[in-house]
Amino acid sequence: MTRFKALCSYDGTDYCGWQSQVSGEGMQDYLERRLAVILGQPVRIHGSGRTDAGVHAEGQVFHFDGEWAYGPETLLRALRVGFPKTLQVISVEEVGEDFHARYSVTGKCYRYNLFLGQASPFEVRYWWSLGKCRLDVGAMQTAAQSLLGTHDFSAFGASRGKGAEPDNPVKDLRRLDVVQVGPRLTITTEASGYLYKMVRGLVGTLVEVGRGKLSPEAVHAILLSRQRSPLTPSAPAHGLTLVKVDY
Amino acid sequence: MTRFKALCSYDGTDYCGWQSQVSGEGMQDYLERRLAVILGQPVRIHGSGRTDAGVHAEGQVFHFDGEWAYGPETLLRALRVGFPKTLQVISVEEVGEDFHARYSVTGKCYRYNLFLGQASPFEVRYWWSLGKCRLDVGAMQTAAQSLLGTHDFSAFGASRGKGAEPDNPVKDLRRLDVVQVGPRLTITTEASGYLYKMVRGLVGTLVEVGRGKLSPEAVHAILLSRQRSPLTPSAPAHGLTLVKVDY
Numbered sequence: 001m002t003r004f005k006a007l008c009s010y011d012g013t014d015y016c017g018w019q020s021q022v023s024g025e026g027m028q029d030y031l032e033r034r035l036a037v038i039l040g041q042p043v044r045i046h047g048s049g050r051t052d053a054g055v056h057a058e059g060q061v062f063h064f065d066g067e068w069a070y071g072p073e074t075l076l077r078a079l080r081v082g083f084p085k086t087l088q089v090i091s092v093e094e095v096g097e098d099f100h101a102r103y104s105v106t107g108k109c110y111r112y113n114l115f116l117g118q119a120s121p122f123e124v125r126y127w128w129s130l131g132k133c134r135l136d137v138g139a140m141q142t143a144a145q146s147l148l149g150t151h152d153f154s155a156f157g158a159s160r161g162k163g164a165e166p167d168n169p170v171k172d173l174r175r176l177d178v179v180q181v182g183p184r185l186t187i188t189t190e191a192s193g194y195l196y197k198m199v200r201g202l203v204g205t206l207v208e209v210g211r212g213k214l215s216p217e218a219v220h221a222i223l224l225s226r227q228r229s230p231l232t233p234s235a236p237a238h239g240l241t242l243v244k245v246d247y
Numbered sequence: 248m249t250r251f252k253a254l255c256s257y258d259g260t261d262y263c264g265w266q267s268q269v270s271g272e273g274m275q276d277y278l279e280r281r282l283a284v285i286l287g288q289p290v291r292i293h294g295s296g297r298t299d300a301g302v303h304a305e306g307q308v309f310h311f312d313g314e315w316a317y318g319p320e321t322l323l324r325a326l327r328v329g330f331p332k333t334l335q336v337i338s339v340e341e342v343g344e345d346f347h348a349r350y351s352v353t354g355k356c357y358r359y360n361l362f363l364g365q366a367s368p369f370e371v372r373y374w375w376s377l378g379k380c381r382l383d384v385g386a387m388q389t390a391a392q393s394l395l396g397t398h399d400f401s402a403f404g405a406s407r408g409k410g411a412e413p414d415n416p417v418k419d420l421r422r423l424d425v426v427q428v429g430p431r432l433t434i435t436t437e438a439s440g441y442l443y444k445m446v447r448g449l450v451g452t453l454v455e456v457g458r459g460k461l462s463p464e465a466v467h468a469i470l471l472s473r474q475r476s477p478l479t480p481s482a483p484a485h486g487l488t489l490v491k492v493d494y
Contacts, residue, residue, distance in 0.1 A: 011368040056369070085371040121258040122303070124332040126369060 001065045004072060005095040006045075006079075008060050011086040013125045013238065017053040018060070027087055031062070038078045039066045046101045048108070048245040052197070054237030056126065059090075061245045063101040099247070107174065107192055107246040112203045113239045114185040127184070128239035135210030137180045143209045143216035144176040144187075147202070147223055154226040156202050157195025158234070167195055169226070178206065188243075201228075203235040248312045251319060252342040253292075253326075255307050258333040260372045260485065264300040265307070274334055278309070285325045286313045293348045295355070295492040299444070301484030303373065306337075308492045310348040346494070354421065354439055354493040359450045360486045361432040374431070375486035382457030384427050390456045390463035391423040391434075394449070394470055401473040403449050404442025405481070414442055416473070425453065435490075448475075450482035 010027060020028040028045055035043040045064040051057060068075055072092040079089045098104075115127040116135065154169040175190035187203050205222070208214040214222075214231060222229055257274060267275040275292055282290040292311040298304055315322055319339040326336045345351075362374040363382065401416040422437035434450050452469070455461040461469075461478060469476055 009368050011371075058367075080365075085365075085376075086368040088365065088368055118327075118332075118335065120305075121256050121333040121335055122373065124258075129332075 001097075002068060003063055003065050003095050003097050003099060004068075004075065004092050005061065005063050005099060005101065006092045007090045008057065008062065009088050009090055010057050010060065011125065012051060012054050012056045014086060015053065017055070018047055018049075018051045028062075030084065030087060031089075034079060034083060035064060035066065038075065039068055041066060048101045048105055049194075051240075051242055052237050055240045055242065056238075057242040059244045060242055061101050061247075063095065063099060065097075101245075104247050105193065105245055107190055108194065108242065109175075109188065109190045109244040109246075110194075110199045111241050111243050112187040112189075112199060112235060113241070114187070114203075114207070114235075116180075116183045116185060125238060126241070128236055130207070133211070135180075135185065135207065136212060137178055137185070137210065139212075139216055140178045140206045140210045143206060143214075143219040144178055146216055146220045147176055148173050151223055152226050153195055153198055153223070155222045155224075155228060156198050156205065156232055158197040158201070158228065168193075169195055171195070171198075176202065197234055199240060200234040200237065201232050203239070204233040205231070207235065208233065248344075249315060250310055250312050250342050250344050250346060251315075251322065251339050252308065252310050252346060252348065253339045254337045255304065255309065256335050256337055257304050257307065258372065259298060259301050259303045261333060262300065264302070265294055265296075265298045265304075275309075277331065277334060278336075281326060281330060282311060282313065285322065286315055288313060295348045295352055296441075298487075298489055299484050302487045302489065303485075304489040306491045307489055308348050308494075310342065310346060312344075348492075351494050352440065352492055354437055355441065355489065356422075356435065356437045356491040356493075357441075357446045358488050358490050359434040359436075359446065359482060360488070361434070361450075361454070363427075363430045363432060372485060373488070375483050377454070380458070382427075382432065382454065383459060384425055384432070384457065386459075386463055387425045387453045387457045390453060390461075390466040391425055393463055393467045394423055395420050398470055399473050400442055400445055400470070402469045402471075402475060403445050403452065403479060405444040405448070405475065415440075416442055418442070418445075423449065444481055446487060447481040447484065448479050450486070451480040452478070454482065455480065 015027050016025045018027050020026045031045055032043050043064050045062045047062040076092040113127040115129045117132055119127040119129045150172045152169045153171050172192040177188045179186050262274050263272045265274050267273045278292055279290055290311050290313055292309045294309040323339040360374040362376045366374040366376045397419045399416045400418050419439040424435045426433050
């Protein structure tokens, strides 16, 4: 048995999310079916974490174990042939069996794309179009800075629902940058980890700050409350991209 | 009755092309249904020309006649509400009844996107991925220049098939630029008009030149033959975008 670490990239628009689905249309299902054909054995893959339906990835990571005598480059080529072009495996490498795509993660980077106006038909899948408006970027930046550091982020995450694995709500938020260039505003975040829907909660909250509906101080108070509040709406999935996973 | 000229933009990926379809899924069908609801009367729209299934547009133009008392800005807003975001009307203006979206055209600009390698999941809808290869851009440029001017372009167009309106094969090709930046190669063309599938025929031919399978001289000979040849393959639809229509 060899353990392989793979990097992949996808446009989440046409998929039901990363996680394996009863319908067999999760990205995990596509990859497992393809690997089973190539390796001639059932394969279970382990992602760095789930991404929701509609969320994209430039650098999702997963690992799997299998018998394969021809080296990772050959495996990569076999994986790329005939695969949906909106889900692409970028690299495959052999790793030690102590590597785990989920448990070995030391940090993750996400980017959220906001468009002030209406994004064109060619960008509408990747940008949340807010319509004609102005956001107070300075206030958003102040609020973002006040969230940096190691905190209980329960106020910005959601419950995965009954039966879900409980997640430690204490995360180290290392970066939360808000940058505007013309009508495009990107929010880039780096953290040790994230609660379910936490990035979308942070972005939705920062947009409320930009609109003047919440002050940066109110955001800090929401963080301290450790309670998900109706004042922290969730931004839609399609603006979100998993950029990078660190190990 | 007022005549309106409208500009629209679309990602052709999920549509069956511009032309009205029996299935009602041509872009023309979507627009006519929406206009009929807004104007409260059946509306027939006339495009500058058809684009095939999968072809995109940054600036397609159409016109229609209708009774509407509230001005073009209000009509535009009504058209934009609730419409598929991958088909967007950009502007609407009143024009004289001598304007015809198809017959008044003086020129059109198309861009074709080629990717030397594999385009990412976020670009794969708009770039023809040729896989790892090099193209001789100098030879492509020489071949392109030899096609400029007023010629019978039958060698690069296709027949629309039985019963189709015959089209004058003599066109004035004013621009055919081949520009490479890193792995991206764009071919931009301006002409008085185009035969059916002519841009894709020109691009497919230039790629053969880039690959060294055809010489620039051979391309000129193909032009003079006025016969569609197996040496001039058609490039796929999804790399093509209608950029602009001139009147």
